[in-house]
Amino acid sequence: MIQVNKVALLCLQWTLGVALFIQAALLARSRPETHLPGHAGAPHWIHFVIAVAEMLACVLLVIPQTIQLGAKLIGVIAFAVLIHVLHGSFQIGPLLIYASATWVASHRQLA
Numbered sequence: 414m415i416q417v418n419k420v421a422l423l424c425l426q427w428t429l430g431v432a433l434f435i436q437a438a439l440l441a442r443s444r445p446e447t448h449l450p451g452h453a454g455a456p457h458w459i460h461f462v463i464a465v466a467e468m469l470a471c472v473l474l475v476i477p478q479t480i481q482l483g484a485k486l487i488g489v490i491a492f493a494v495l496i497h498v499l500h501g502s503f504q505i506g507p508l509l510i511y512a513s514a515t516w517v518a519s520h521r522q523l524a
Contacts, residue, residue: 422517422518422520425514425517425518426474426475426480426518427475429471429474429511429514429515429518430471430472430474430475430483431471431475433467433470433471433486433511434467434468434471434472436467437463437464437465437467437468437471438464438468440460440461440463440464440467441460441461441464441465441468443457443460444457459496463489463492463493463496466489467486467489467490467493470483470485470486470489471483471486473485473486474486474515474518474519480518480519481519483519484515484516484518484519486511486515487512487515487516490508490511490512490515491512493508494508494509494512
């Protein structure tokens with residue numbers, strides 16, 4: 414197994430948690446008539462539910478005892494990707510990067 418620097422993984426974990434939390438909070442606070450890039454077409458309640466789930470997962474991701482539970486954020490991100498695609502928005506690159514980083518950060522305890 415490849416040995417990865419634990420400090421680098423900790424930095425990834427916190428950067429991911431904070432950045433996604435901020436993005437999710439912006440999405441949750443957006444008004445129904447305001448469309449964020451890549452979010453047009455979906456009802457506001459879907460944005461809100463996804464945003465709240467993301468924020469909860471982000472908090473869990475940065476607490477050492479709940480990292481694996483926070484890693485379920487990948488499922489929330491996958492649902493967001495599905496919603497994007499179903500609404501004809503294929504701007505999912507950042508979501509895929511977030512999912513990959515979540516997967517890596519969730520393995521911090523194993524390194």
